[in-house]
Amino acid sequence: MRTEQKKNANPNTHFRRTTHHWRSAHTETQTQAGYLQTQTDQLDSAVPYSQTDHPDSAALHAPAANVSDSASCESVQHTPGHTARHNYMQRSTxxxxxxxxxxxxxxxxxxxxxxxxxxxxxxxxxxxxxxxxxxxxxxxxxxxxxxxxxxxxxxxxxxxxxxxxxxxxxxxxxxxxxxxxxxxxxxxxxxxxxxxxxxxxxxxxxAVGIALGLASAAGGYGGGLGLYRYSRKTASSSDDEMHSHQYSDKSNTSSHRWTYSRRYTGGAASAGSGSIVLAGIAVHxxxxxxxxxxxxxxxxxxxxxxxxxxxxxxxxxxxxxxxxxxxxxxxxxxxxxxxxxxxxxxxxxxxxxxxxxxxxxxxxxxxxxxxxxxxxxxxxxxxxxxxxxxxxxxxxxxxxxxxxxxxxxxxxxxxxxxxxxxxxxxxxxxxxxxxxxxxxxxxxxxxxxxxxxxxxxxxxxxxx
Amino acid sequence: MLNSTQRNSGTDTAHRQLSSSPFHADHSSTRVSASRYDAPAAESHTCLQVSSLSAGYGRSQILKDVSFCAKQGEISGLLGPNGCGKTTLLRALCRQLPFTGSCLLNGRPLEQMTARQLAKQISYIPQRSGIAISIPVIDVVLMGFNPVLSLLAQPSRAQKEKALKALRAVGLESYAGQDYQTLSEGQKQLCILARTIVEDASLLLLDEPESSLDFPHRHRSMELLTEIIRGQDSSHADSHTSAEDTSNERTAFYGKAALVTLHDPQLALKYCSRLILLKNGVCTAILQPAKDSLPDMEDALSEIYGPIRLRAFEEKGCLSLILLPRV
Structure with missing residues (x-):
C-alpha cells in the first residue's frame, strides 16, 4: 500500500531533519523541496509562491523542476507528494x-x-x-x-x-x-x-427550539460526560447562586472568588453537545x-x-x-x-x-x-x-x-x-x-x- | 535549605520576592547548571502569577492553595505522581474548572479576560488532542490561527506558509497533506506542537507533551519549546508587520512562558528553569535546577517520587543531572 511505503521510506529523512536547527530548513533536498511545492499548490486556493514575498521561493521552485525531470528516480515515485497530488486529482475529479x-x-x-x-x-x-x-x-x-x-x-x-x-x-x-x-x-x-x-x-x-432551550437550561456540559456532570450541577445549584453573588460583590478586587460563574457554565452560551442530544431525543x-x-x-x-x-x-x-x-x-x-x-x-x-x-x-x-x-x-x-x-x-x-x-x-x-x-x-x-x-x-x-x-x-x- | 526552595509556603509575599529577584545567579562551582539554556536576560517578567489557587471537580477539591509564578522566557515544569493535580491545575488556568484564589496573566486577572482574549494569550495542549475526524495535518496547524482570524475569514497565504514552516520545524512537513488520523500518537503530539508555534500565545500550557514521543523527539520537542518561548523562531519575525494579525494584545509586549507537566524528571531537570513539585494537590517545593544545591533537590524530589538519588554528570564542561532510584 502506498501509505505504508511512504511511512517506511520516511524515517531517514525525518530523523535527519530533526537534527537540524529548525530555522535552517532552507537546505532542502530536491525531493522534499518538490514536495513542499506540491503541498503549497494543494492548499485550498492553490496559490503559487510569489517571488517578491519570499526570498527562498526561487530555491523552492528550482528543485521542483528537477523533480519532474527525474521522474524515473525511484524515490520520487514514493514521495508523499506524489500521493498527495494523486489524491488531489481524485478529489477534484x-x-x-x-x-x-x-x-x-x-x-x-x-x-x-x-x-x-x-x-x-x-x-x-x-x-x-x-x-x-x-x-x-x-x-x-x-x-x-x-x-x-x-x-x-x-x-x-x-x-x-x-x-x-x-x-x-x-x-x-x-x-x-x-x-x-x-x-x-x-x-x-x-x-x-x-x-x-x-x-x-x-x-x-x-421542536428544535424547545430542544436547544432545554439543553441550555440544563447547563454547559458537553461530550460524553453530559449525564454525569448534570447530576453534579443540580447538586450544587445552591452554591451556584451563592458564589455568583460573591463574584459580583468583589469583582473589582484581583483576589476575588468566582465559582460557577456564567462564563463557563450555564446559560445559552454553552450548551454542551451531550445535553443537546439528550434534549433532542426527549423532544423527538x-x-x-x-x-x-x-x-x-x-x-x-x-x-x-x-x-x-x-x-x-x-x-x-x-x-x-x-x-x-x-x-x-x-x-x-x-x-x-x-x-x-x-x-x-x-x-x-x-x-x-x-x-x-x-x-x-x-x-x-x-x-x-x-x-x-x-x-x-x-x-x-x-x-x-x-x-x-x-x-x-x-x-x-x-x-x-x-x-x-x-x-x-x-x-x-x-x-x-x-x-x-x-x-x-x-x-x-x-x-x-x-x-x-x-x-x-x-x-x-x-x-x-x-x-x-x-x-x-x-x-x-x-x-x- | 536554600531560600529559593520554598517549602509549601504558599504566601503571597514570598512569591513576590521570588519574582522580583533576578533569575540567574552567578555560577559557583557548587551549583549545577542543569539547563543548557540559560536565561536570556537577567530580568524576566512574571508572565503568570498564581496565588493560593484551589480547584477541583464539583465538591471534591483536588488542588489546595497552590502558589507559584511562571516567568517569560522560561519553561516551568509541573512534576508529581499520577493524580496529584497537574492536569487539574492546567485546566483551572484555562478557566475550564471553577477555582478560587488569584491568577494574574501579564498582570491581569484571568477571570476578567474575555474568552477570546484568553484564547489569544493562552495556548493549551491537552494530553490527547480531541481531533476525532479526518482532516489534513496542515488544517490542524491552521486551526492555531483561529484566535486572530475573524469569524468568516480564511487563513491567508502568509499564514499557510507559516503553518508549513511550523510543520517543518517539528519535522512533519512531508505529512502536511496527510490525514491527521493516520499519524502515530507521537506524530500527533508534534503536529499539535506545530499548532502551538503558529498560535503565538504568551502562555503555553502543555499537558505531558512528551508522553508519546521517542527519545530523540522528546529532546527535540523540548528544545523546540525552548526556542518558541525564547522567541527565536523566525516564523514570527514578520508576524507583527503583516497587516492581518497586528494585535497589540499579543506577544509584542510580553515574552512567552511555558507551564509543562512532565512525567520524566530527567527531562524536566534538563530543560525547565523552575520545577513546581505537587503531591496530593499541594505544592511541596519549587526548585530552580540552575540555583539549588544537589542535596536540596534530591530531598525535594524524594518527597514526591520516593527515595531517589540525584547525581551530576559532567561532559565537555556541561553538567547534566541524572536521577536514579535509591539502592
Whole structure:
C-alpha cells in the first residue's frame, strides 16, 4: 500500500531533519523541496509562491523542476507528494463528476414525467409544453436540487458538530416536529397545501427550539460526560447562586472568588453537545407522541392517509407559488453554513481545546445548529420527510474525499442533490402513479455506500 | 535549605520576592547548571502569577492553595505522581474548572479576560488532542490561527506558509497533506506542537507533551519549546508587520512562558528553569535546577517520587543531572 511505503521510506529523512536547527530548513533536498511545492499548490486556493514575498521561493521552485525531470528516480515515485497530488486529482475529479451528474439529473428531471417534454417542442414554442415546464417541472427540479443539496450539507454539519457518524437532523427533533406540525394542519387548519407547509415549518423549528432551550437550561456540559456532570450541577445549584453573588460583590478586587460563574457554565452560551442530544431525543419522542395522538383522532379515510403520505415525502405537489419563501430561507441558511465552514470543523475538536482555540463553543454550536435546522425545516416542510440523504450523502462524500474540509461539505451537498433529483425522477417514471421519494433515495444511496465500503475505495482503515 | 526552595509556603509575599529577584545567579562551582539554556536576560517578567489557587471537580477539591509564578522566557515544569493535580491545575488556568484564589496573566486577572482574549494569550495542549475526524495535518496547524482570524475569514497565504514552516520545524512537513488520523500518537503530539508555534500565545500550557514521543523527539520537542518561548523562531519575525494579525494584545509586549507537566524528571531537570513539585494537590517545593544545591533537590524530589538519588554528570564542561532510584 502506498501509505505504508511512504511511512517506511520516511524515517531517514525525518530523523535527519530533526537534527537540524529548525530555522535552517532552507537546505532542502530536491525531493522534499518538490514536495513542499506540491503541498503549497494543494492548499485550498492553490496559490503559487510569489517571488517578491519570499526570498527562498526561487530555491523552492528550482528543485521542483528537477523533480519532474527525474521522474524515473525511484524515490520520487514514493514521495508523499506524489500521493498527495494523486489524491488531489481524485478529489477534484469527484467534485466535478458529481456536479456533472447533478446537471444531467437536472435536465432529465425537467423533461421526464407523466407528461414528457421534449427540447424541440419547447424551442418550437409549444404553449402546453412551456406551461408544464414553468409551473411544474422547474419548481420541482429546483426543489429537488436545492433540497437534496441542503439535506446533504446539513447532514455533514450535524455529523461533524456532534462528532457522531449517525447524527442526523432527526436527532434534535426537526423532522418529527415538522411531521407533527403537518398533521396538526391537516386535522385542524382549513385544507390548503400552504397551511400544511407553514405548519410543518413552524413545528420543526419549534421542536428544535424547545430542544436547544432545554439543553441550555440544563447547563454547559458537553461530550460524553453530559449525564454525569448534570447530576453534579443540580447538586450544587445552591452554591451556584451563592458564589455568583460573591463574584459580583468583589469583582473589582484581583483576589476575588468566582465559582460557577456564567462564563463557563450555564446559560445559552454553552450548551454542551451531550445535553443537546439528550434534549433532542426527549423532544423527538414527545413530538412522536403528539403525532400519534393526532393520528388517532384523524379520520382514517382522508386525513390519516394524507398524514401518512406527507410523512413518506414527495415532491409531487410542488408548484411555483409555494416555494419562493422556503427556497430563500434554505439558500440563506446554506450560505451561512458555507461561510462558517471553518468553525464547523473547529467544533468537531474537543470542547476544551476548541475554546482555547478561540471558538465560542456554546454560542457557535447553537448558531450552526439553528442554521442547519432552518435549512432542513425549510426543505422538509415542502417535501415531507425525506430519509437517508442526510445520512448517506456525507458518508459517501467522506469516503471519496477522505477528509473534512470545505470541498467535503460541497460534495455532500452535490451528492445529496444528485440523490434526491435522481430519486425524484424515478418516482414519476417507474410506475404510473407517484411513489414516495424516500424509497428511491435509500435504494440508490445505500448500495453505493456499501460498494464504497466494500471496494476499499476510501476510508482511513484501508489507507493504513 | 536554600531560600529559593520554598517549602509549601504558599504566601503571597514570598512569591513576590521570588519574582522580583533576578533569575540567574552567578555560577559557583557548587551549583549545577542543569539547563543548557540559560536565561536570556537577567530580568524576566512574571508572565503568570498564581496565588493560593484551589480547584477541583464539583465538591471534591483536588488542588489546595497552590502558589507559584511562571516567568517569560522560561519553561516551568509541573512534576508529581499520577493524580496529584497537574492536569487539574492546567485546566483551572484555562478557566475550564471553577477555582478560587488569584491568577494574574501579564498582570491581569484571568477571570476578567474575555474568552477570546484568553484564547489569544493562552495556548493549551491537552494530553490527547480531541481531533476525532479526518482532516489534513496542515488544517490542524491552521486551526492555531483561529484566535486572530475573524469569524468568516480564511487563513491567508502568509499564514499557510507559516503553518508549513511550523510543520517543518517539528519535522512533519512531508505529512502536511496527510490525514491527521493516520499519524502515530507521537506524530500527533508534534503536529499539535506545530499548532502551538503558529498560535503565538504568551502562555503555553502543555499537558505531558512528551508522553508519546521517542527519545530523540522528546529532546527535540523540548528544545523546540525552548526556542518558541525564547522567541527565536523566525516564523514570527514578520508576524507583527503583516497587516492581518497586528494585535497589540499579543506577544509584542510580553515574552512567552511555558507551564509543562512532565512525567520524566530527567527531562524536566534538563530543560525547565523552575520545577513546581505537587503531591496530593499541594505544592511541596519549587526548585530552580540552575540555583539549588544537589542535596536540596534530591530531598525535594524524594518527597514526591520516593527515595531517589540525584547525581551530576559532567561532559565537555556541561553538567547534566541524572536521577536514579535509591539502592
Amino acid at each position: 469527484a467534485l466535478y463528476l458529481s456536479a456533472l451528474l447533478l446537471l444531467t439529473a437536472c435536465v432529465i428531471s425537467l423533461l421526464a414525467g407523466k407528461y414528457p417534454l421534449s427540447l424541440e417542442k419547447i424551442l418550437a414554442g409549444d404553449a402546453m409544453q412551456l406551461q408544464v415546464l414553468l409551473t411544474l417541472r422547474i419548481p420541482r427540479t429546483l426543489m429537488a436540487v436545492l433540497g437534496g443539496f441542503a439535506l446533504g450539507a446539513a447532514g455533514f454539519v450535524f455529523q461533524t458538530v456532534f462528532r457522531n457518524p449517525l447524527a442526523a437532523p432527526d436527532m434534535i427533533g426537526v423532522s418529527s416536529g415538522a411531521s407533527a406540525g403537518a398533521a396538526f394542519a391537516i386535522l385542524v387548519l382549513p385544507a390548503s397545501a400552504a397551511a400544511v407547509t407553514l405548519s410543518a415549518f413552524a413545528g420543526g423549528l419549534l 419522542s414527545l413530538a412522536q407522541t403528539v403525532l400519534m395522538i393526532l393520528k388517532l383522532t384523524a379520520d382514517p379515510e382522508r386525513q390519516l392517509a394524507s398524514i401518512e403520505y406527507w410523512i413518506m415525502g414527495s415532491l409531487n405537489a410542488i408548484t411555483l407559488s409555494r416555494i419562493p419563501f422556503y427556497c430563500t430561507v434554505c439558500a440563506a441558511g446554506l450560505a451561512g453554513l458555507f461561510l462558517l465552514h471553518r468553525q464547523i470543523i473547529l467544533l468537531s475538536v474537543d470542547e476544551a481545546e476548541a475554546r482555547m482555540l478561540g471558538v465560542p463553543v456554546g454560542r457557535m454550536r447553537l448558531l450552526i445548529l439553528l442554521l442547519a435546522t432552518l435549512v432542513v425545516a425549510s426543505v422538509i416542510s415542502v417535501t415531507g420527510v425525506i430519509s437517508f440523504i442526510g445520512l448517506l450523502a456525507p458518508h459517501i462524500a467522506r469516503l471519496l474525499m477522505r477528509d473534512n474540509r470545505l470541498h467535503t461539505l460541497t460534495l455532500s451537498g452535490l451528492l445529496g442533490g444528485v440523490l434526491l433529483t435522481a430519486a425524484d425522477i424515478l418516482t414519476r417514471t417507474v410506475t404510473a402513479s407517484e411513489l414516495p421519494v424516500s424509497i428511491f433515495t435509500s435504494l440508490l444511496g445505500a448500495p453505493f455506500l456499501l460498494y464504497l465500503i466494500m471496494s476499499g475505495n476510501g476510508g482511513k482503515n484501508n489507507a493504513e
